[in-house]
Amino acid sequence: MGLREFKKEQTRRLLIETAWRMFSDRGFEQVKVAEIARAAMVSEATVFKYFPTKEGLFFSGLEDFGDRLIAAVREREPGESALVACRRFLLGGIGGLLAQIESGDAQALDRLRTVSRVVAESPTLQAREQQVIAGYTEALAGLLAEEVGAGDDDIGPRVAANALIGAHRTLIGEVRRRAASLDDPRMFATDVHRAGTHAFALLEHGLRDYAIKPAAAPQ
Numbered sequence: 001m002g003l004r005e006f007k008k009e010q011t012r013r014l015l016i017e018t019a020w021r022m023f024s025d026r027g028f029e030q031v032k033v034a035e036i037a038r039a040a041m042v043s044e045a046t047v048f049k050y051f052p053t054k055e056g057l058f059f060s061g062l063e064d065f066g067d068r069l070i071a072a073v074r075e076r077e078p079g080e081s082a083l084v085a086c087r088r089f090l091l092g093g094i095g096g097l098l099a100q101i102e103s104g105d106a107q108a109l110d111r112l113r114t115v116s117r118v119v120a121e122s123p124t125l126q127a128r129e130q131q132v133i134a135g136y137t138e139a140l141a142g143l144l145a146e147e148v149g150a151g152d153d154d155i156g157p158r159v160a161a162n163a164l165i166g167a168h169r170t171l172i173g174e175v176r177r178r179a180a181s182l183d184d185p186r187m188f189a190t191d192v193h194r195a196g197t198h199a200f201a202l203l204e205h206g207l208r209d210y211a212i213k214p215a216a217a218p219q
Contacts, residue, residue, distance in 0.1 A: 066136030068089070069089055069168075070143060074143055086168075133168075140164065
């Protein structure tokens, strides 16, 4: 990395960390971009140069995550399914934060709780989160369609992509739910891995025999 790129990355990290502190203290909706700029000692134009939207400051990691997920599927080994690649990527670390929690880092668990709280309090962030996830669901569907040679009228790639990312969405909710109730970081990580393994096993084996309605009891 050259000096110019290094300085740009430093500025980017400064903006993210400054914004994070302010969002966690006051909530997303209450913080203005101009305040972030002043706290970071840069111009408001500089903030928008790096992050076109305030939501992008908060969800920069989620957007990067989506890119890495698509790359993991694209670069999987020959003979490996998209499901296996997604499962390895997601359960190998629902982001670096889960890996930190798994190592016993209580601060990482606190940070996750803060993320959950700030998102829960902000309709703007909830809408943006769904938009970002929908974006990489569409990207995954496009990749799968290209790989299998699907035509425009073939819904298979869209069904597969929505099923895989649906498991991911469910795990996000499960992560946030468990973060609110568990204090042991390693137990938290173990529970999340168990839930993720179950979710992908359900996808792998299909829904044909899932939730079969039992026969009515004799009267």
